[in-house]
Amino acid sequence: MRYKIEKKDNALQGVITLPASKSICNRALIMNALSPSPIQIENISESDDSKVMLKALSLDSNTIDIGHAGTAMRFLTAFFSQKEGEWILTGSSRMKERPIAVLVEALKKMGAEISYTEKEGYPPLKIKGKNLQGGALSLDGSVSSQYISAILMLAPTLKDGIELTLTNRVISRSYIELTLEMMKHFGVESHFEENKITITPQQYKATEFLCESDWTGASYIYQIAALCDNVDLTLPYLFKNSLQGDCAIINWFEKFGITTTETDKGLQIKKTGQFTEDKLELDFILNPDVAQTMAVLCGILKIPFHFSGLETLKIKETDRIHALQVECAKMGMKLIEPIEGSLSWDGTFDQSLKQEPNIFDTYKDHRMAMSYCAVGMFNHPIYINEPMVVTKSYPRFWDDMKNAGFTIEEVKKN
Ligand SMILES: O=C(O)C1=C[C@@H](OP(=O)(O)O)[C@@H](O)[C@H](O)C1
Numbered sequence: 001m002r003y004k005i006e007k008k009d010n011a012l013q014g015v016i017t018l019p020a021s022k023s024i025c026n027r028a029l030i031m032n033a034l035s036p037s038p039i040q041i042e043n044i045s046e047s048d049d050s051k052v053m054l055k056a057l058s059l060d061s062n063t064i065d066i067g068h069a070g071t072a073m074r075f076l077t078a079f080f081s082q083k084e085g086e087w088i089l090t091g092s093s094r095m096k097e098r099p100i101a102v103l104v105e106a107l108k109k110m111g112a113e114i115s116y117t118e119k120e121g122y123p124p125l126k127i128k129g130k131n132l133q134g135g136a137l138s139l140d141g142s143v144s145s146q147y148i149s150a151i152l153m154l155a156p157t158l159k160d161g162i163e164l165t166l167t168n169r170v171i172s173r174s175y176i177e178l179t180l181e182m183m184k185h186f187g188v189e190s191h192f193e194e195n196k197i198t199i200t201p202q203q204y205k206a207t208e209f210l211c212e213s214d215w216t217g218a219s220y221i222y223q224i225a226a227l228c229d230n231v232d233l234t235l236p237y238l239f240k241n242s243l244q245g246d247c248a249i250i251n252w253f254e255k256f257g258i259t260t261t262e263t264d265k266g267l268q269i270k271k272t273g274q275f276t277e278d279k280l281e282l283d284f285i286l287n288p289d290v291a292q293t294m295a296v297l298c299g300i301l302k303i304p305f306h307f308s309g310l311e312t313l314k315i316k317e318t319d320r321i322h323a324l325q326v327e328c329a330k331m332g333m334k335l336i337e338p339i340e341g342s343l344s345w346d347g348t349f350d351q352s353l354k355q356e357p358n359i360f361d362t363y364k365d366h367r368m369a370m371s372y373c374a375v376g377m378f379n380h381p382i383y384i385n386e387p388m389v390v391t392k393s394y395p396r397f398w399d400d401m402k403n404a405g406f407t408i409e410e411v412k413k414n
C-alpha cells in the first residue's frame with residue numbers, strides 16, 4: 001500500500017485528540033493483572049501494542065503472539081515467569097531479532113524456568129510459570145530499560161522483593177521513573193538511589209487510573225506546528241507535568257517558536273517565533289523515540305544537527321540509524337554516525353543523492369511513517385509506502401493528518 005501526501009497551507013488549527021500512551025497503558029494493564037482486585041483503567045490505548053497486551057492478559061491461550069510490541073514482550077516475560085502454567089511468547093520476525101537475554105538471565109537467577117525455542121538470546125520463549133524468590137540482583141542497564149521495568153513491576157509480588165543494581169550506563173531512565181511513579185499510584189513504594197532500586201514485598205492496591213495521551217505521538221504534531229505559521233491547536237488529555245519523559249519536547253520546541261499553555265480543554269500550542277540558532281544539539285538518552293521526528297524536522301528546515309544518546313536505536317522496530325540514513329538520503333541529506341550512538345548532519349544537500357519524487361519506505365516502523373509525513377508540506381507531493389504501520393502506537397494518525405490539512409490519497413505502486 002502507498003499513500004500520496006501533501007499539505008499546501010501553513011495552518012494548524014482545531015483539536016487533535018492523541019491516542020493514550022501505550023507505555024502507560026501497558027504498565028497499567030500489568031499492574032492491574034498483578035493486583036488482588038482489578039483497578040478501573042480509563043482511556044485504554046487503541047494501539048496494536050496495547051491490544052496485544054490486553055489479549056495476552058485475558059489468558060485465553062498459552063501461546064501468545066505479541067507482534068511488534070517491545071513492552072508486551074518484555075513485561076509479559078516477567079509476568080508469565082510467575083504465572084502458573086506453560087507459556088510460549090512469540091512475536092513478529094523483527095521481534096525475533098530484538099535481544100532479550102539480559103531479562104531472561106536475570107529472571108532465571110531468581111528461579112524462573114525459561115528456554116529459547118529458536119535462537120539463543122532472542123524470542124520466542126518457552127516459560128514454565130512458578131513462584132519466584134527475588135532478592136539481590138544486578139542487571140545491565142545499557143540495552144533496554146524495558147527489562148528493568150518488567151522486573152520492577154513484578155518485584156512487589158516476589159517472596160523477597162528485589163534489590164536491583166543497574167550496571168553500565170543506564171539508558172531510557174525516564175521510562176524506569178515512569179514505572180516507579182505508576183507503581184506508587186497503585187500503592188507500591190520503592191526506593192531509587194543512584195543505580196540501586198529496592199522494592200519490598202507489597203500488594204498493589206486497586207485505584208482508578210486515567211491513561212494520559214501519548215507525548216511521543218504529540219511530537220509529530222509539534223513537528224508540523226514548527227513548520228506552520230498559523231498555529232492554534234488544542235491537544236486534550238495531554239499534561240505539561242507528565243509522567244512521560246517525552247514531555248521534554250515542550251522545551252525542545254520552544255526553540256522552534258512553539259509555546260505550550262495548559263487550559264481546561266487540554267494543552268494549547270501556538271507559534272510565536274522561528275528557530276534562530278546555527279545548529280541543533282540534542283541528547284536522546286532519555287527520549288530515544290523522538291529522534292526520527294527531530295532529524296526529519298531539521299532536514300526540512302535545513303538546520304544542521306548533532307544528536308547523541310542514540311545507542312539503542314539499532315534494536316528498535318528496525319535499525320533506526322540505518323533507516324534514517326537511507327530515507328534522509330532521498331531528500332539529499334547525508335547523515336553520518338561519527339561514533340556509535342550519535343548522528344550528525346552538516347546542513348548541506350547532495351543533489352546526486354536526491355530522489356524525485358520522494359517515496360519513503362517505513363521498515364515496519366510506525367515512527368518512520370509518522371516522522372516523514374511532514375515532508376509533504378515542502379517537496380509535495382511525497383509518497384509513503386506501507387503507511388498503516390502507524391497502528392502500532394497511533395491508529396488514527398492519518399485521519400488526524402487529514403484534519404491537520406494534509407491531502408492523503410491511496411495510490412498504486414508502479
Ligand atoms: O518502557 C517503555 O514503555 C519504553 C521504553 C523505551 O525502550 P528502551 O528502554 O528499550 O529504550 C522506548 O523506546 C519504548 O518505546 C517504550
Ligand SMILES: C=C(OP(=O)(O)O)C(=O)O
Nearest residue numbers: 068069070071289316317
Ligand atoms: C521502540 C518502540 O516501541 P517498543 O520497544 O515497545 O516496541 C517505539 O514505540 O518507538
